[in-house]
Amino acid sequence: MPSSSSSPTPAQASTSSASISKTSISKINVDRDKYDCRMYENKYPEVDDLVMVNVRQIAEMGAYVTLLEYNNIEGMVLLSELSRRRIRSIQKLIRVGRNEVVVVLRVDKEKGYIDLSKRRVSPEEVQKCEEKFLKSKAVHTIMRNISEKHSISTESLYEQLGWPLYKQFGHAYDAFKLAIEEPERVFGGPENPYGLDAKVLDDILVNINRRLLPQKAKIRADIEVMCYTFEGIEAIKEALRAGETLSTEQIPIKIKLVAPPLYVIFTNCFDKIQGLELLAASIAKISEKIVSFGGMLNVKMNPRVVSDVDDLELDAMMKRAEQENAEVSGDEDNSEEDDSERAS
Known part of the structure; x- marks a missing residue:
């Protein structure tokens, strides 16, 4: 007995699939329209406004761009507005895919035309924009x-x-x-x-x-501190303590031994510039102190901002140094045992 519900024909299935596809695309477009928006209240920039654009296409007349702050509406930088100098190669002045700072020359809100200029923008205005x-x-x-x-x-x-x-x-x-x-x-x-x-x-x-929320910068310097006079180790300790006296609540300075004579001096702080300056001052103070004892200081790495990768490399270096020290200590113990056996 034939079933009351017949299966769809290939044509019906194809039509249904196309309908679903169109519905999905339509929904995506609606969602995109819902969440796409300009950054500022005005729908268009005003004449003389500085705007950030992305270069989409380079043609004979100039460069077609989109205004990133205004929901990617289109604008154009005429060839004559690319540079104050004679243009030998457009590619050296402007490239597809690159962001550029330009100034608005004309805005036709009815037709949606926006004329822009790159050559009229000063370096200071570029930074400001x-x-x-x-x-x-x-x-x-x-x-x-x-x-x-x-x-x-x-x-x-x-x-x-x-x-x-x-x-x-x-x-x-x-x-x-x-x-x-x-x-x-x-x-x-x-x-x-x-x-x-x-x-x-x-x-x-x-x-x-x-x-x-501001992220703290990790700043580090590597130094070698040596002193072969009578004060020796005590002189090095005192010199390092002198460097740490510059530590502040905002920029705490810490010094760690990697393996004699190598030390790392580091800090974590919000103000990168002040952190770099304070570490440099700390190194100068350590150097001044150790020299007064007849020792010396060599800077292996000037103060700089370091990454997590640098931290991992430092940890690995310290572990290797610790392992080498342990091996040397073990060799000394074995040597002492051999000497005692020979003596007996």
């Missing part, structure tokens, strides 16, 4: 992350929180940094003036602390 872009990008990453996690549009989150913070604090990044220490001052505490859901606000604070 790069700093602003990095701050805006950090804010945007947090806003986008929160939007996707809570399924709310990025633009609505900007309207509710981001852009008001730009107006109040000059830049939302500065507000977020302040929120690390004083969250109530930024977000209003129980009053919740921005009308944020409690879970959304909690996640914003978690994101801010994870992404914007």
